[in-house]
Amino acid sequence: MSAERVLVTGAAGSVGGQLLPGLAGRPLRLFDREAADHPDAEVVTGELTDPAALERALDGVGAVVHLAGNPDPSAPWEELRGPNVEGFAALLAAAERAGVRRVVFASSVHAMGAYEADGRVPVDAAWAPRACCPYGATKVFDEAVAQVASRRGPVSTVGLRLGATVPEPTKRSQLASWLGPADLRQLVVRALDADVHHGVFPAVSGGTRRHWDLTAARTGLGYEPALDSEEFASGVQDDGTDTGVCPR
């Protein structure tokens, strides 16, 4: 769409590595604790909670794809609070100060995981958030603080409730929420460019085993999933469950 510079936080992580090829052609700046190996992008290293590092990272940036944080659904609150709560709030505040147009941020299916864990599927994105774990609760907070920022000011915020974001599903529990690389890239590009001021959308690939209703992503972002976990279903390890979220 435009030639605005896009900052990707958490760029050195697993999701970042799967995403970056989808942002080719856009001026990129990558932010992480350690330098991501990317020949065509500027790199800024630092901590999300360091205001000076955030100011450097956001200077001249039009949009942010925020992937940084603790991605471990089994992590305790003490390990999640800093990166997922304080870190995201700091990033949003700095983005507002820097005049950033849009922040696309990684939420998670764990923000709605209690529905899937209780068998209330397919999960409708319009239902009230209902996390299955402290990790999911931090994502519910991130969705709320983003909504407040967009309600009060010009910064636009789009949350993506990412499912199992791996190149291929390898376990039965990943089949219902798998988000493959091509669909991840499509969703983030659409989230950067969509005509929406604030929204939170389900972010999984298509397929018959899906537990997540994609209507909101189709209508709000124009998402058309290209991948289906079914083609991997016969080869995955049976880890005893059809859901990727946390049991009660």
Ligand SMILES: [Zn+2]
């Ligand atoms: Zn969970």
